Amino acid sequence: MFCPKCGSILLPKKDDKKAVSCSCGYKSASAGKLIIKEQVISNEKNVEVVDKGELQTLPKTSAECPKCGNGTAYFWLVQTRAGDEPETKFLRCEKCSHTWRDYDLSDPVPLT
Numbered sequence: 001m002f003c004p005k006c007g008s009i010l011l012p013k014k015d016d017k018k019a020v021s022c023s024c025g026y027k028s029a030s031a032g033k034l035i036i037k038e039q040v041i042s043n044e045k046n047v048e049v050v051d052k053g054e055l056q057t058l059p060k061t062s063a064e065c066p067k068c069g070n071g072t073a074y075f076w077l078v079q080t081r082a083g084d085e086p087e088t089k090f091l092r093c094e095k096c097s098h099t100w101r102d103y104d105l106s107d108p109v110p111l112t
Contacts, residue, residue, distance in 0.1 A: 001028075058092075065093035066100060075102075 003022035010020035077087040
């Protein structure tokens with residue numbers, strides 16, 4: 001329902017759910033059938049977990065593991081920052097399963 005004076009959306013009053021009002025001062029005693037839906041906003045972020053069984057489907061690259069020195073690792077890309085930023089490349093050693101991030105820097109930053 002919209003306000004006949006200013007055209008804004010009419011909201012239910014907190015004390016009386018059958019009456020609606022507008023910020024301009026308009027009040028209506030009868031709202032008719034009014035359905036109120038509440039939206040729940042969650043701050044949870046989904047983190048992609050890669051299981052050892054899924055590693056065989058991931059591509060391999062030549063990268064030196066900072067933990068054991070092995071030269072082959074599985075990799076995957078995740079958009080961890082804003083859309084205009086590049087993806088983060090995660091690497092997991094084929095031999096010891098050590099996981100680290102590659103930010104295209106000279107040394108990779110290990111995950112803890």
